[in-house]
Amino acid sequence: MSIQELSNTGLQSRLKEARKRRRDVIAKIEEDRARPVSLADFRQFVDRYVTERGEIYERKLGMRHMGIADPAAAQGKALPAAGLSIDLKTNAALEHEGYLMPVSSASWDRLEKSGIAGMFGAGSGPNDCTDVFGAMCFFFPVVVADKLFAKISDAAGANWPDVEPLQVRAERHEAIKAEAAQIAPEIRELEAEITRREKAATKTAQGD
Structure with a gap:
């Protein structure tokens, strides 16, 4: 019908x-x-977790901000690491006020006097050990993921559902x-x- x-x-x-x-x-x-997912499929979620933790640490370092070639072109945009915004000031003025500058714009004089340490964000100082695991995930992601997955497999693999x-x-x-x-x-x-x-x-x- x-x-x-x-x-x-x-x-x-x-x-x-x-x-x-x-x-x-x-x-x-x-x-x-x-x-549930299989043990083999669980590996991708371990990798994702390690990647995410590494990205969090990367933001602390301000690595993405370092890629801004021309600070003046980013007028009004927030800097991911510093949480600040850039105006049309000169690079020297911005550096003086504590802004994170792109590595490509660092002056010779600044590098000679201060080196590159000040170009990184929070989490990169010699006394900053608040996120050691995040640092490991950023610098050695494959090693961390392999080790973490191996430990999970040893601890729970025998009882993992098929x-x-x-x-x-x-x-x-x-x-x-x-x-x-x-x-x-x-x-x-x-x-x-x-x-x-x-x-x-x-x-x-x-x-x-």
Whole structure:
């Protein structure tokens, strides 16, 4: 029976049923994502964690700011490491006021007198050991990730659940999404027909 031939009650029932079918299909993905990952797949999350910790330390050093070739061109933009903003002052004036300067703009005189230590942000001083792990993740990410994963494997590997690889699940999810997408047009058509009838009924009532 076509949508147009359905009664109002039939339309609502069909819409409810279609929405449920779509929810049930999507739920398969949610159930899959609620399951543990394999030990091999867990490695990528170890790598991600080490990378993120290294990036946090990198921001402390102000490494990204060092790449600004022309401070004047970055007028008004916040400096990631210092939390300040640059105006059109000269490089010398900016350095004097404690701004982190791009290494490419450091003067010969400044380098001769102070070296490069002052060009880095918090976390790089000789007495700053507040984030040793972050420093290790920044300077030796592969070593840290390998060591961390090895320790995790030794501690929990024997009891790790034997589950499908994430790649297999991801491919299945694409098929599930395609199935859900096929139901969506039916839902839209039903909703449009219900809306059309409601507007027609309202217009008729107002005319009466």
